[in-house]
Amino acid sequence: MSNKIVVLFGGSSLEREISLKSGKSILNTLKKSGINVIGIDPITFPLLYLKKYGFKKAFIALHGKGGEDGTVQGILEYLNIPYTGSGILSSAITINKFLTKIIWKEHGLPIIYPYFLLNKKDFIKKNYLTIEKKILQITLPVIIKPNCNGSSLGIFKVNHMDNLFNILEKSFVYDNNLLIEKYVKGTEYTVGILNNKILPPIKIGYSNIFYDYQSKYYLNTTKYFCPSGLNKNKEKELEDIILKAWKVLNCRAWGRIDVILDEKKNFRLLEINSIPGMTPKSLYPIAAQKAGLSFYNLIIKILSLTK
Known part of the structure; x- marks a missing residue:
């Protein structure tokens, strides 16, 4: 009972479908390893009862509103249950693209403007x-x-x-x-962060006008390149930008930042994802695997970083 873990997934956001897939991947992996874990969908279970049922840690696999915006983090802090990922304030800021851009700009980081x-x-x-x-x-x-x-x-x-x-x-x-x-034309990259270290960047090749929902989850024409093909200097430049962008928002444990390399070969920050997808098609596990972390080891590592 001492290590009873809850995986929170589903929820009521527009990203419910992806969250269900992420949560099931995480849940099945933890179950296979013999961990005492239960999956809960906040739509069907009042989260204020988590303490009553003896949960000691929460793995948040909720995407979008209600998952990445500080709401569930606030409930878990109130219940004094450690959870994965960024805290209340960082989550509330990073879900807001406009606020995130303002903070990045204030710290001299490259963004898209006007x-x-x-x-x-x-x-x-x-x-x-x-x-x-x-x-x-x-x-x-x-x-x-x-x-x-x-x-x-x-x-x-x-x-x-x-x-x-x-x-x-x-x-x-x-x-x-x-x-x-x-609109900036260029090449998109996504960079995972795990415990303040960056995972190998992934270059995204897509056939649509930009990397949209269809390209992300349904089209087989979308290609991912890891290693990214960037030269050592460019990769170092990207690493510095990503880590600074991560730290100024006071994010923690794990997440992903998307950037674009414009036609003048300048990186521009796009947005931050404080709870990346963990579906079979998701990019975060691909990058972790390239860094030598199996899906199981990745889940255990994220779980160990709970606060």
Whole structure:
């Protein structure tokens, strides 16, 4: 009973489907090793009862809102149950793309700019001229992203002003705030962090306009390259950027940061993922494997970093 562990997965966010897959992978791995572990979906079980049922540690495999935004972390801290991943404040900040960019910029880290945040109220009020003016200042094409959402859901590229408001409407389905930023052409990389050390970077090759939800989870044309093909100097530069980006947000234990290498060969930070996917198609386990960590050893390592 002393080591009773709960894996939290599922939840009510738009990323529920991915979370169920992540959680099941983690749960099955821990079960096979004989650990006393139970999987719980917060939709069907009130989390305030976790203490009552004798759980000593929580492995959070919830993605998106309710999992990566500090909410579940707050409940677990209240219950005094150690959990995997970043704390309340770091989780609440990193799920918010706009806030994350502001902090990174403040610390002199390379981000994509210009950018601005658009609230649904302004859109409903039909402040179209103001919105158009702001977007034209950025200059087309632009990328529109739901501000507090993951898995590339609701992300669109806008090339022409004539379909702008139609696209904004579609994107607002996912969030009440949209981050609108300059579209940057380049090569995307994702870098896992484990205990303040970076895992081998992965270069992402995709056939769609950008690395969207379909490319991530369903298309067989998406290719991952690890080693990434970056030369030693570029890899060192990337490592320095990633570790600084991680530390200024006070993140801990494990996570993933996405970057793009633009056509001028400059890295630009995209976003941070405080609870990466752990599905059979997920990138974090691929990078860990390249670093010599089996899926089982990776799970045990993350579990050992609970706070």
